[in-house]
Amino acid sequence: MAEAYEIKGEDGTVLEVLAPDDEPQGEAAEPYTAPEPAETPEPAETPEPAEPYVEPTATVSIASRASWGARYPDGDLTLTGPAVEVWVHHSVTAQLSPDASVAAEAEQMRALESVGQTRFGTGISYNVVIFPSGRAYQGVSWNRRGTHTGGRNSTSRSICFAGNYEANSPTAAQISTAAAIYRYGKDRWWTQGAPLGGHRDVSQTACPGRNLYARLDDIRAGEGSTPPSPGEPGGLIVDGFWGSSTTRRLQQELGTPVDGVVSSQSVAWRDVNPGLTTGWRWVSDAQGSRVIAALQRKIGMASGDRDGKIGPQTIRALQRYLGTRVDGVISRDSSAVMALQRRLNQGRV
Numbered sequence: 001m002a003e004a005y006e007i008k009g010e011d012g013t014v015l016e017v018l019a020p021d022d023e024p025q026g027e028a029a030e031p032y033t034a035p036e037p038a039e040t041p042e043p044a045e046t047p048e049p050a051e052p053y054v055e056p057t058a059t060v061s062i063a064s065r066a067s068w069g070a071r072y073p074d075g076d077l078t079l080t081g082p083a084v085e086v087w088v089h090h091s092v093t094a095q096l097s098p099d100a101s102v103a104a105e106a107e108q109m110r111a112l113e114s115v116g117q118t119r120f121g122t123g124i125s126y127n128v129v130i131f132p133s134g135r136a137y138q139g140v141s142w143n144r145r146g147t148h149t150g151g152r153n154s155t156s157r158s159i160c161f162a163g164n165y166e167a168n169s170p171t172a173a174q175i176s177t178a179a180a181i182y183r184y185g186k187d188r189w190w191t192q193g194a195p196l197g198g199h200r201d202v203s204q205t206a207c208p209g210r211n212l213y214a215r216l217d218d219i220r221a222g223e224g225s226t227p228p229s230p231g232e233p234g235g236l237i238v239d240g241f242w243g244s245s246t247t248r249r250l251q252q253e254l255g256t257p258v259d260g261v262v263s264s265q266s267v268a269w270r271d272v273n274p275g276l277t278t279g280w281r282w283v284s285d286a287q288g289s290r291v292i293a294a295l296q297r298k299i300g301m302a303s304g305d306r307d308g309k310i311g312p313q314t315i316r317a318l319q320r321y322l323g324t325r326v327d328g329v330i331s332r333d334s335s336a337v338m339a340l341q342r343r344l345n346q347g348r349v
Contacts, residue, residue, distance in 0.1 A: 004150055005119045009206075015092045015166055016199070016207040018116070018125050019150025020076075060184040061226045062128055062136045068106035072113055072123035075144030077154070083190040085156035086182060087149045088216060089126060089199050090208040095163040098132040098171050098255045102347050105131045108162055112139070120147045126160035127189075128181060134173025134227050134252040135347060136181065142189045149199060157189055159196075165209030173251075175215055176258040179222030196220050227252045227347065238341045240333035244279035247291065249344040254294040262310070263289045269311050275330035275337055276310070298349050 004019035065074065094108055108131070113124040124139040125147045131137075139160070140146035148158035159178055161170055186192045198216055199207035225248055236245055244260035251258045260279045266286040270276070288308020296306040296314055299321040305313065312328035315336070319326040322339040330337060343349055 005115070006205075009166065013166070014205045014207075015164065015209070016090060017150065017203050017205045018119065018147050020120055020122075020147045021145070021151055021153045060136075060180050062138050062181070065138050065141070068109040068137050070113060070123065071110070072117040073121070074123055075140040075146050076120075076122040077145040079143050079145055079154060082187070082194070083155060083157040084194055085152060086185070086190055086194055086196040087152070087156055087158050087199050087202075088178070088196065088208045088212065088219070089148060089158055089160040090165045090212055091126075091129065091160055091162050092164045092166075092207075093162060095168055096131055096133075098134075098173065098253070099348065100131065100133060102135070105133070105135060105137065105162075109137050109139075112160075112162075116147060122147055126158045128158070129160045129162050130174050130177050130181075131162045132171045132174060132255070133347060134171065134177045134255075134258075136177050136226050149202065152202065157185070161208060161212055165212035166206050167209070167211075169211045170215055171255040172257050173227070173253070173255050175218050176222065176224035176252065177226040178219045179224030180226050181224075182219055183223055225252070225258055236341045236345055238338050238345070240335065240338045240341075241275055241277050242280075242330060242334070242337045242340075243277040246337070246341055246344065247279050250295065250340075250349065251291050253344060253347070253349050254291060254298065256290045256294050261289075262291060263287075264308075265289065265292075265310055273310070273315070273330040274332050275334040295349070 004017050006014050006017050009015050091112055093111060096104055096108065109129060112129065116123050116125040126139040127142060127146060129137050129139050142157065145153050146158060147153060149156055159181060161174055182196055186194070196216065196219060198213045199205055200213065227249060236249055247262055248258055248260040261281060262279060263281045264287040265280055265282055267282040267284055270282045286309050290308065292310055292314065293306050293308035299317050301317050315330055316326050316328045319336045322336050324336040324339050
């Protein structure tokens, strides 16, 4: 039987352990129960918003094995029935930027696959891999056995964050994607009650890293969404109207909280920008939005101008950045919004 494969840090700490199960159809390991979240006091009542808020629907899009160029076996065994546990890992491989290209992510997927193939002859070890961009890629298929959590591979599935999260923090887009996958997978890939835990809960390892481990409750409790699969169906409709779907994709690309809402924008700019549609919150005393502030930084606006508010100055800067007509207005069928939507469908801003 193949020996466990350990990845260690400079101080000798075991950061990740990959190992096959002892027996293909052995007895299930003792079930893991996730810790109960601490009780929090009931929040104080808040007034109803002026406009009704529609909770965004969680969506899941995972790029296929073919999309990143899988070359080796898809696990070593076909599994029957849903998993009873879900384990979160980190790969301890290259730490890509949230702005990394799809090609760079595909290269890292093939590198991960080579590790599993070299050590165990079964191809990539993890079921799904999530990069800082928030994009998710299928590793070993959901109904095939990988080599991610020794002794539990036959009864569990794995969600892996690409990179080292003992040293780095996961992005908001990664947490959103993981939450969407965990929620969507219930009664599909794992049982409704399947707990989600960190690899360190059942193995002598720091995996999935202290910074990611601290965010597991956010994954358990969240709904989230995932970016469209690169090069596959499911992208934004390029229609020139900036609504909740466009905002959600922009939030994922920029690494801000993902809810499809642009909060606290000045009502003075609402009527003159008819291309800004669903999910925009117009108020008389605007405080600005994190996603707009992140966009202002991305498009090169000076730090003193990054107030998180849409308006003629920000719109002109965005139009110049996108190479479209500069008039400071988001009109219906806006060419600037179309250009932005095309970029988001390509996994960039």
